[in-house]
Amino acid sequence: MTIEIADPWRDLLQQARRACCDPLADRIPPHLTLLAPASIPQGRLEVMSDHLESLARTSRPFSITLHGIASFLPLASVVYVPVVDGGRTCTALASAIRNGPIPVIQRYPFHPHITIAQQADPAALERVCRSLMDFEATITVDRMLLSVSSDAPSNPDASWRPVGEFHFAGHESSLVRMQRGREQPDASRHRSVHGPRLRWGRR
Known part of the structure; x- marks a missing residue:
């Protein structure tokens, strides 16, 4: 379950992931x-979709700001x-999804972010980190996307297929069913440590 990033930020961030030589750059937007x-029990996807549709009907579009x-x-x-x-709104939405009619236990605590690299060349990664230190963007979130895969959830090379796009209240429809095969829609001087996370940025 994801929030997709629209252009021009989508293209910029995907280029940054390519620059890191991450092999997943062109597979994962x-x-x-x-x-x-x-893992969702077989035959329960419709129940999850109904839950997401209900959440969408009671959710309003909101903004998130990305930085550094x-x-x-x-x-x-x-x-x-x-x-x-905007992280608190993302956290509340993620919690509502997890604690619906099909409770889902996650391995890590929820932390809203946009991944730039997972399997990256160290030298390229350092260059990209420096280029994004001053990156900042404010994005309107007005929908969420449900994707499924026949691969195991633990498989990092899994292929994902979008099956439902859930628009928040105030937009055309709370749910758009997707057909099979359809594409998804459209280090600085200052460092601060938050628990195990290391963050770079000048703000």
Whole structure:
């Protein structure tokens, strides 16, 4: 379950991931994960879709602001752009998804972010981190996307297929069913440590 990032930020962040020589750059578009890959019992996808539709009807569009660059090191070799404003709304939405009619236990605490690299060349990663230190963007969030895969949730190379786009109240329809095969819609001098996360930025 994700929030997709629209252009021009989508293209910019995807280019940054390519510049890191991350092999997943062209397979995974920039997004904010609301629900990490999880197994849903067979035949229960419709129940989850109904829950998401209900959430969409009672949710309003909101904004998130992205700024700087950060890392989950040493727990995980993931570099990302953090959400510095609007994170509480993302957290509330993620919690409502997890605690619906099909409770889902996640491996890690929810932390809103946009992944830039997971399997990256160290030298390229350093250059990209420096180029994104001053990155900032404010994005309107008015929908969420449900994708499914026949691969195991733990498979990092899993292929995902979008099956439902849920528009928040005030937009055309609360749910758009997708047909099979359809594409998804459209280090600085200052460093601060937050628990295991290391963040770079001048703000």
